[in-house]
Each structure stands twice: as C-alpha cells, then as structure tokens.
Amino acid sequence: MSIGFWQILVVLLIIVLIFGTSRMKSMGSDLGKALKGFKKEIKEEDDPNRDS
Template sequence: MSIGLTQILVVLVIVLLLFGSKRIRSLGSDLGKAFTGFKKEIKNNDPDRDS
C-alpha cells in the first residue's frame, strides 16, 4: 500500500488548518536555521581535518 498524492494533500490541508500558515512558516524557518547550524558544526568537527 503506497501513499498517493491525494493522501499527502489531505494531510497537508489538515496540518494547515490546525497550525495556520504563519505558524508553519515560523516552524519551517526555525527548522532551516537548526539544520544549517547542524551542518556547520559537522563541518567544523571533521575528524579528518588536521588541527
């Protein structure tokens, strides 16, 4: 059983109704900042890099 486009759209509409577009945008922005910081720290803590 695979997830179709219709099911994905229904879930997205429900999430939008529950949280509102402003809250989802804020969560997306926060998640993006966290992911960027995580990638930066991984790059800085590279064990192959000579110190």
C-alpha cells in the same frame, strides 16, 4: 498499498488548518536555522586544522 497524491494532499491540508500558515512559516524558519547550525558543526568537526 502505497500513499497516493490525494492522501498526502489531505494530510497537508489538515496540518495547515491546525497550525495556520504563519506558524508553519516560523516552524520552517526554525528548522532551517537548526539544520544550518548542525551542518556548520559537522563541517567544523571534519576540519583537521581546527584548534581544540
């Protein structure tokens, strides 16, 4: 048994009802900033010319 389109749609609708669209936008923005910072740190760690 797999998760279908309608089940995903219902879960997303419940999340929107609980958190509201404005809070979801801020959570998405915060998540994006966190991922950007994480990628930056990984890239700097892989750089062999970086002074430590």
